[in-house]
Amino acid sequence: MPSRPLHGLAGPLVAILLASVSPALSHTIVGDRLFPATLAIDDPGVNDELALPSFAYMTSANPDGSDGSINYNLGWEYSKTITANLGFSVGSEGYKWQKSPNAQGWGNIETQLKYVFFQDPKHEFIFSGAVNANWANSGSPQSAGLPSDPYTTLTGKVYVGKGFGDASADWVRPFALTGEFDYNIPTVTANADGSLNPRTVTYGATVQYSLLYMNSYVHEVPELFKRLIPAFEATFTSPVANIPLAVPGDFSPNTTTGVFGPSLYYVGNYFEVGVMAQIPINSASGKNVGVMAVLDFFLDDIAPTTLGKPLFGAPQARGSHN
Amino acid sequence: MKNIRSLMLAAVLCAVATTSALAHALLDHAAPGVGATVTASPSELQLTFSQEIVPAFSGAEVSTAEGAPIVTAKPAGSGNTLHVGLAQPLKPGVYKVSWHVTSIDTHHSSGTYKFTIAP
Numbered sequence: 001m002p003s004r005p006l007h008g009l010a011g012p013l014v015a016i017l018l019a020s021v022s023p024a025l026s027h028t029i030v031g032d033r034l035f036p037a038t039l040a041i042d043d044p045g046v047n048d049e050l051a052l053p054s055f056a057y058m059t060s061a062n063p064d065g066s067d068g069s070i071n072y073n074l075g076w077e078y079s080k081t082i083t084a085n086l087g088f089s090v091g092s093e094g095y096k097w098q099k100s101p102n103a104q105g106w107g108n109i110e111t112q113l114k115y116v117f118f119q120d121p122k123h124e125f126i127f128s129g130a131v132n133a134n135w136a137n138s139g140s141p142q143s144a145g146l147p148s149d150p151y152t153t154l155t156g157k158v159y160v161g162k163g164f165g166d167a168s169a170d171w172v173r174p175f176a177l178t179g180e181f182d183y184n185i186p187t188v189t190a191n192a193d194g195s196l197n198p199r200t201v202t203y204g205a206t207v208q209y210s211l212l213y214m215n216s217y218v219h220e221v222p223e224l225f226k227r228l229i230p231a232f233e234a235t236f237t238s239p240v241a242n243i244p245l246a247v248p249g250d251f252s253p254n255t256t257t258g259v260f261g262p263s264l265y266y267v268g269n270y271f272e273v274g275v276m277a278q279i280p281i282n283s284a285s286g287k288n289v290g291v292m293a294v295l296d297f298f299l300d301d302i303a304p305t306t307l308g309k310p311l312f313g314a315p316q317a318r319g320s321h322n
Numbered sequence: 323m324k325n326i327r328s329l330m331l332a333a334v335l336c337a338v339a340t341t342s343a344l345a346h347a348l349l350d351h352a353a354p355g356v357g358a359t360v361t362a363s364p365s366e367l368q369l370t371f372s373q374e375i376v377p378a379f380s381g382a383e384v385s386t387a388e389g390a391p392i393v394t395a396k397p398a399g400s401g402n403t404l405h406v407g408l409a410q411p412l413k414p415g416v417y418k419v420s421w422h423v424t425s426i427d428t429h430h431s432s433g434t435y436k437f438t439i440a441p
Contacts, residue, residue, distance in 0.1 A: 218357050
């Protein structure tokens, strides 16, 4: 049996962080704007797609500043539209493993129901919300080296996205912003060992500069660059309630954790590949630069008449000039 | 967990097995180019998309920067490219092209771009 890798408050804190920086996936099109499946936060739309695999790597730090465990995970997510504006997804952090010390396990299954409340194709604006559940004990048992959470966490989410294709200055038009705000509520406030499961908020944003958009609508770019979307992303998690007491020599339980960094997406006809360098904001968030990556299949394009269309009604119209 | 891995494998196999469908058509390049400045009027506009299109359900309109429509021939398509013949040479100025296409998988997409004919 591998030894449990984390001790004291560092365990819950790093677990919260790692959960928050696992890739969050799906892409959408609003008017002329394609919002890619970004890595730090989810995009604001619903679609039919399969993220397989997603990958994350980060070294954690010990409270004394020394290197902690080296953490990896391979996850997945399947997203299905029920109607053009309502989507369901199921996924997981998937297989998690670490070195120093060695341990492994499976993450819990997550399900999510997401609804697009409003979108304005002409102004490339979208606003949506979701309810997410991370189901207790649906991953590895508590006897595993990296056990899954023994409690269910419910999360309310809101998303927003805005492309600037309606700007008058051509250099501004490829820009887009997306944002996400989550409120995470563990359904069990205290574990059997007496440790508390804090309520947290997770918030993040992306700034994107779409060469894909630029090529089609503003000015053609060289072949090598016309499918690329460079971006800068950040995501943070802060405890807000049911916060444990501080333990001397450990990370403060009030610490906000998070990562930020540049990312790059290649958008093909049927898939997207993305990679992000994740830089921890403090030692409670990790040490050194980590990586996230994803291969995302566009089922709405691969199988538009079967797997890739809503269960009910027509797909969302694409383009601002319909 | 074995069931989940089987489900994932099945989903991938379904996706890979469906090979006849295509994607949303994006404008890949045009002549004159998107945002380009050319020195003489072309005889036609060529819009090339990332996917094969259905000409009967695709088209493009050309207008001046002020919105005055330019007379064109009925757009014709072949493969990924839409051809829009111009009835008369264009005068120097900025022109706006509004296109709409249906790719052969029935996905509809549309957009606009500008090009300039230098004096």
